[in-house]
Amino acid sequence: MTNLKVFIIIPSYNEGVVLKNTILSLPKEYNIVVVDDCSKVSSAEMLEGTSVYYLRHEINLGQGAALQTGMDFAIKNKADIIIHFDADGQHDKNDIPKFIDKLIEGNYDIVLGSRFLDKMHIKSVPKIKIIILKIAIFVNGLLTGMWLSDAHNGFRAMTSKAASLIYFKENRMAHASEILLQIKKHKFRFTEISTHIVYTDHSMEKGQPWHNSLNILIDLIVNKILK
Numbered sequence: 031m032t033n034l035k036v037f038i039i040i041p042s043y044n045e046g047v048v049l050k051n052t053i054l055s056l057p058k059e060y061n062i063v064v065v066d067d068c069s070k071v072s073s074a075e076m077l078e079g080t081s082v083y084y085l086r087h088e089i090n091l092g093q094g095a096a097l098q099t100g101m102d103f104a105i106k107n108k109a110d111i112i113i114h115f116d117a118d119g120q121h122d123k124n125d126i127p128k129f130i131d132k133l134i135e136g137n138y139d140i141v142l143g144s145r146f147l148d149k150m151h152i153k154s155v156p157k158i159k160i161i162i163l164k165i166a167i168f169v170n171g172l173l174t175g176m177w178l179s180d181a182h183n184g185f186r187a188m189t190s191k192a193a194s195l196i197y198f199k200e201n202r203m204a205h206a207s208e209i210l211l212q213i214k215k216h217k218f219r220f221t222e223i224s225t226h227i228v229y230t231d232h233s234m235e236k237g238q239p240w241h242n243s244l245n246i247l248i249d250l251i252v253n254k255i256l257k
Contacts, residue, residue, distance in 0.1 A: 036060045036130065037109040039100030041093045042117040043067040046076075049117045053080050056115075056123050063103055064117075065096040093184075094198040094205030101193045112193045114186040121185050125225045129187035132223050139192040139218035142178065143185030143225035151226045159229075166207075176210040178222060185225050192218055 038060050042049050050073075053062060062082040066073045068090040077084055085099055097114060104112050111130060115121050125143070133141045145155055145163070152160075166181035184206065188196075195216050198205045213220055 034110040034130070034134075035108060036111045036113065037100075037104035037107070038062050038113045038115050038126070039097055039104065040064050040115050040117045041067060041096030041100065042069065042073060043090065043093075043096075044069045044071075045073070045117045046071075048119050049073055050076055050080065052115075052117055052119050053077070053082055055119075057126075060113075060126070061104070061107070061109070063100045065100045067091060067093070067096045092205075094200050094208070097205065098198045101196070105190055105194055109190045109193075112188050112190060114184055116184045120228050122226045122228065125185070125223075126187075129185070129223060129225075132221065133187050133189065136221060137219065138221055139216075140186060140188040140213060140220045142180070142220060142222045143183040144178070144180035144222040145183060145225065145227050146179045147222060147224035148226075151224060154227065154229060156229060170207050170210055174207065174210040174214060176214060178210070180222065182206040183225070183227075192216070 036059075038056065040049070040052065040062065042064055043066075045052075049064070053064070056062060058081060062080075064073065064077065064082050064084050066084065066086040068087045072086065074084055074086070083103065085103060087096065087099065101112055111133065113126060113129065115126075121143075129141050129143070132138065145151055155163075163181055167178060170181050171177040186209075196209065196212050198208060200208045212218075
């Protein structure tokens with residue numbers, strides 16, 4: 031693992047000081063790429079002194095587009111492994127080595143995080159969130175044929191080869207469902223791994239409102255019909 035070039039892609043939009051705290055918590059052996067999706071206040075000055083690659087969109091395009099920008103950058107810089115990691119501090123940095131080990135030891139193309147594989151982790155998920163996610167799991171299964179234990183979990187690890195075949199057409203949150211279609215299309219070897227999500231006031235405020243799940247569903251259906 032020490033010889034592998036790992037890039038952590040962090041899409042960010044108006045995260046403020048939480049973004050810096052997230053970055054400072056990460057081990058320094060990783061290459062960290064922050065993609066600022068045209069935050070109202072640029073994060074560049076705040077991130078001075080940190081060892082990150084800072085990319086910024088001149089217009090707000092959404093999380094899917096930010097991840098695509100970060101993946102393209104990582105691939106151009108000879109990444110071996112690419113990890114998606116949220117900026118709001120809800121992901122556990124201690125899980126990163128577990129994702130990498132699972133990816134390598136299982137010879138997988140992509141490893142997806144899940145909140146629902148460990149009973150202890152499930153207890154930390156707000157009840158309303160569980161209901162929304164269970165509905166999303168069912169809808170994703172019907173539309174993509176991918177029956178996972180979790181939906182819209184932003185913590186993922188993938189090989190650079192797999193990342194080079196992934197292209198997000200859905201710029202915004204529907205990319206989390208779209209990636210399942212691409213896993214199926216490219217016949218990627220994949221698995222899920224248990225991960226702990228920390229729900230703070232900030233992450234809940236930044237999270238998707240329940241009614242936005244309808245928008246994600248519409249985007250996914252339109253993309254599936256028109257592809």
